[in-house]
Amino acid sequence: MRRMGTVIDLFCGAGGLSEGFRQAGFEVLAGSDFDDTAGKTFAATHPEATFLGGRIQDLTVSRLLEVTGLKSGQLDVLVGGPPCQGYSVYNHNRGVDDPRAGLFREYLRIVEGLRPKWLVMENVSGLTSIADGGIIREIQTGMKELGYEVDFKILKAEEYGVPQERRRIFFIANRIGAPIRFPEPTHGKDLKPFVTIWDAISDLPAVENGKGGELEKYASAPSNSYQAELRGNRKQVANHAAPKLSSTNMERMKHIPAGGSWRDIPFDLLPEGMKKAKRSDHTKRYGRPRKSDLACTILTKCDVHWGAYIHPEQDRAITVREAARLQSFPDGFVFHGSRTEQYIQVGNAVPPLLGRAVADALISCDYSLSREKAVA
Incomplete structure (x- = not known):
């Protein structure tokens, strides 16, 4: 039936x-x-x-x-x-x-x-x-x-x-x-509180820039119902490898606090195209969201140059799995293809x-x- x-x-x-x-x-x-x-x-x-x-x-x-x-x-x-x-x-x-x-x-x-x-x-x-x-x-x-x-x-x-x-x-x-x-x-307002970035990803293991594997053990037990629902009975998480960013981008991220953006990067480290930008321009670029924030729109390319895709704590871009969590995909969804193709699948969904x-x-x-x- x-x-x-x-x-x-x-x-x-x-x-x-x-x-x-x-x-x-x-x-x-x-x-x-x-x-x-x-x-x-x-x-x-x-x-x-x-x-x-x-x-x-x-x-x-x-x-x-x-x-x-x-x-x-x-x-x-x-x-x-x-x-x-x-x-x-x-x-x-x-x-x-x-x-x-x-x-x-x-x-x-x-x-x-x-x-x-x-x-x-x-x-x-x-x-x-x-x-x-x-x-x-x-x-x-x-x-x-x-x-x-x-x-x-x-x-x-x-x-x-x-x-x-x-x-x-x-x-x-x-x-x-x-x-x-x-x-x-x-x-x-007057309903359930919004699910925050940290509500969504805090149980995922820490990974360094350019590292991580296709299967990683969770960092902790689920801390809320959102994590529990998306994890189900899984013991390991897939698609959790960080893209490798350049040394220049790594240096830029050191200057960006939670809630910060490209405006916190020293002028001499800014990309040439952004040195002429007004402070009101490019509001999300090189953004590092606060744990209590909602994520910005997940696009097909979680490039730190284009949006607030820096991890709240770690100096790296968010992984495919973190993007998928922010899209509410269950962890049982294992995305196929190259990492670029995986980001596209998540962002298009x-x-x-x-x-x-x-x-x-x-x-x-x-x-x-x-x-x-x-x-x-």
Whole structure:
């Protein structure tokens, strides 16, 4: 007996969004992505699902139906996040002319053939400012023309227990006449306290710049429920090696206290391009967050030159595992590929806890899903 509804994840990457739905009780049947290395991570962490590699343009509805054993109209939820680099506020050349900016139309093509009951599409919040909201309107129109009622909202990951300031836009739609609700925040003022950086990573072993292994013993027992949940029954942690920084960067970090940034680096040690910067510029660069802070947005490259990615105590950049913890990935997620590829997989992902909150919101709207959960 299946536990709950069924899910297919387009543009799945390593599988952060589908992991959130799985945690909420859904059965993930398949994932599709162009990145075969991310696909190896997805396949290893979603053994119950089929990974389909290759371009989304070449993915057919008949293939999806074949590998899942479904018929058109039977899928409960189609989730996915079309590659967002064309929209991101970190891409200063963003716009509708970026070829990646039209991949949501491929999502809609699959919707037309699969006819899932629910749709969940996510992207970066910068989508709202492209072409005066033109892409937002096109997505809404496309879903409505296929018979779906749709709404969207920008969600803040930290309000759902993710120890990171991250804004994502979510489109939720259905064709079954159910109400559309977005998850209510669980963390923040008058709610549970935010999960901090130190809440997330304090049990991970210390590693030196350029050192660490693929398997390390934990430094301590879990000190809070967040660590306990993400660790599960694991005795060792993977993907916990620090990238090797240059001697110049190591010297710079010696001058940066917790809560500090590039402004604390002596002028003669600053990168040439930053010597002309105003004090108000580059607010996160060479940042060393306080233990009590939320992490800044985890990007695909946790480079200390571009953000607050210095460890709160140690003179080094955060590891892949620390980035994954700040994204709320369980430690059982072992990321495949080179270290660069691992950072990309983590940074591109939807935080699983945010995905789980969205999944729970769907359950609250759809009696058929909640009934299946009760039976399970």
